Amino acid sequence: MNAERWIERELARLNAHLPARRITLAEALRSERPHVVGRDGSIHEFDRGELELLANMLPEGEWNGLFLPILISFDPKLGRGTAKITGEMEVKVVGRLLGKKCAGEELLVYLPEITVLRKKLPTLTQYFFMV
Amino acid sequence: MAAPMAISPTRMELIKLRKRISLAQRGHDLLTEKMDALVIEFFEILKRVRRARADALTQLATAHRALSICLALVGTIETRQASIEARREIQLEASTRHVMGIETPALRIEGAERRVLERGYGIHFTSSALDDAAREFEKALGLLVELAELEESMRAIARELEKTKRRANALEYIIIPRLKATIKFIMMRLDEMERENFSRLKRIKAMLGAGA
Numbered sequence: 001m002n003a004e005r006w007i008e009r010e011l012a013r014l015n016a017h018l019p020a021r022r023i024t025l026a027e028a029l030r031s032e033r034p035h036v037v038g039r040d041g042s043i044h045e046f047d048r049g050e051l052e053l054l055a056n057m058l059p060e061g062e063w064n065g066l067f068l069p070i071l072i073s074f075d076p077k078l079g080r081g082t083a084k085i086t087g088e089m090e091v092k093v094v095g096r097l098l099g100k101k102c103a104g105e106e107l108l109v110y111l112p113e114i115t116v117l118r119k120k121l122p123t124l125t126q127y128f129f130m131v
Numbered sequence: 132m133a134a135p136m137a138i139s140p141t142r143m144e145l146i147k148l149r150k151r152i153s154l155a156q157r158g159h160d161l162l163t164e165k166m167d168a169l170v171i172e173f174f175e176i177l178k179r180v181r182r183a184r185a186d187a188l189t190q191l192a193t194a195h196r197a198l199s200i201c202l203a204l205v206g207t208i209e210t211r212q213a214s215i216e217a218r219r220e221i222q223l224e225a226s227t228r229h230v231m232g233i234e235t236p237a238l239r240i241e242g243a244e245r246r247v248l249e250r251g252y253g254i255h256f257t258s259s260a261l262d263d264a265a266r267e268f269e270k271a272l273g274l275l276v277e278l279a280e281l282e283e284s285m286r287a288i289a290r291e292l293e294k295t296k297r298r299a300n301a302l303e304y305i306i307i308p309r310l311k312a313t314i315k316f317i318m319m320r321l322d323e324m325e326r327e328n329f330s331r332l333k334r335i336k337a338m339l340g341a342g343a
Contacts, residue, residue, distance in 0.1 A: 003306050004151055007158040010298060014161060017232035042229040074168070076160035081167060115171050122175075127168045127231055129161050 014129040016040040019069065025054055026063035036069065044069065047123040054124065057093055065089040068124055072114055075130040081111040083127075097121070133308035140320035148317070152310040155302055162299040165231070169292045172230055176285045183281050187274040194267035201264040205257055213261055218251035223276065228284075233291045235284035243273040 019036035028034035034046040046068060058066065066089035074083045085094045085107045095102035097120055098113050109117065117125060138144050202210055222241035227234045247254060247262050 004154065007154055007302070007306075011158055011161060013232065014165060017229050038229060038232075040232065042227075042232075042234075044229055072168075074161070074164040076157060076164065080160075080163060111167060111171065114168075115175070118171060119175060127165075129164060131157075131161065 011129075011131045014131060017042060017044070018071075018126060018128060019044065022067040022069065024064050025051065025058070025066040025068060028068055029055055029063065044126070045123065050121050050124045053120075054093055057096055058089065062089055066093065069126040070094065070121065070124055071128040072109065072117070072125055073128045073130055077130075078108070082108060083110075083114060084108050133305065133312045135313040135316040136309060138313065138317075140317040140324075142321065145314065145317045145321070148310055148314050152307065152314065155307050155310060159299055159302040159307065162295055162302065166292065166295050166299060168231060169288060169295060173285065173288045173292060176281060176288060180278070180281045180285055183274065183278040187271065187278045190267065190271040190274050194264065194271045197260070197264040197267045201258075201260040204260040209256060210261060210264075213252035213257050216252040217265070218245075218249070221272070230284070230288065231291075233287050235287050236280050238276050238280045240273055240276045243276075244269045 017038050017040060020039050021036070023031075023034075023036055028046055028051050034048070034051060036044050036046075038044055051068075054066065055063065067087060070085065070087075070090045070093070072083045072085065078084065085091055086105060088105050091102050091105060091107040094100075094107060094109070094117060098109070098116060100107070100109075100113075198210075205213075221243060224239040224241060226237045226239075228237040229235070242249075244266065250262075250265055252261075
């Protein structure tokens with residue numbers, strides 16, 4: 001196979017697991033079986049315990065502003081081992097979970113912090129690779 | 132040193148190759164990031180496997196101790212008879228979970244821990260020691276199912292990690308060096324052609340000057 005096509009196929013495969021549509025925390029809490037459907041057709045279920053952890057961290061009025069799963073975006077431009085979290089509510093909850101001061105709509109996180117974040121929210125976070 | 136590819140040394144090819152090398156570089160960077168993420172997942176699951184294995188082994192030891200007590204109190208033949216009579220069907224729900232696009236198993240065992248009357252053996256000729264042993268083994272079964280799920284997930288992640296590493300290495304050690312060597316070859320060839328042209332023009336000019 002042509003190397004170029006092989007690389008393009010690999011890059012396309014990187015984000016195949018991401019959901020076609022993210023749902024809000026309020027929607028997830030209302031749902032009997034909270035889940036999202038990935039672009040590859042896979043079903044990604046959320047853990048209710050994790051949802052409740054986030055629900056306790058935010059006032060009810062803000063549940064509609066938090067989209068799930070929270071995406072940990074890897075961008076080669078940021079350098080190896082650095083990722084970012086985007087979205088106001090997402091930054092707020094991740095900042096609180098990691099004990100980081102943050103403001104705005106973007107937060108940089110590093111590998112040791114990603115480990116902690118994935119440990120605390122294994123089903124509510126997903127990796128996203130900026131192709 | 133990687134051998135250059137067999138292509139015609141033109142400026143158009145040079146532009147194409149520069150685009151390809153930037154794509155390959157980007158692919159390599161992203162695969163490296165993916166590898167880092169997979170390593171995080173792998174070590175996290177490894178910790179959970181270690182914990183689950185220790186729990187399962189402890190529980191199995193407790194269950195075997197309870198079984199020894201049961202064999203001593205109830206007797207070997209009666210215990211064996213009860214085990215033959217016991218119901219063996221257990222509901223196990225098997226589905227899949229996706230971690231970064233990797234399909235991992237998700238097993239859920241329904242009602243592994245049963246009540247005495249649900250086990251199926253008669254309670255008239257057995258003692259509570261048998262019930263204790265059965266309960267301990269049922270607890271162990273739940274832990275073993277959890278361990279099986281985690282171990283298989285760990286294997287799936289390890290396989291994907293290996294594949295990603297191989298792809299990243301192919302880009303780093305074969306494709307990118309080959310593209311770089313080809314670019315270098317084309318640039319050298321173009322420079323050479325430019326020098327040839329220059330000396331040819333100089334020669335023509337000299338000949339024209341000599342003729343005049």
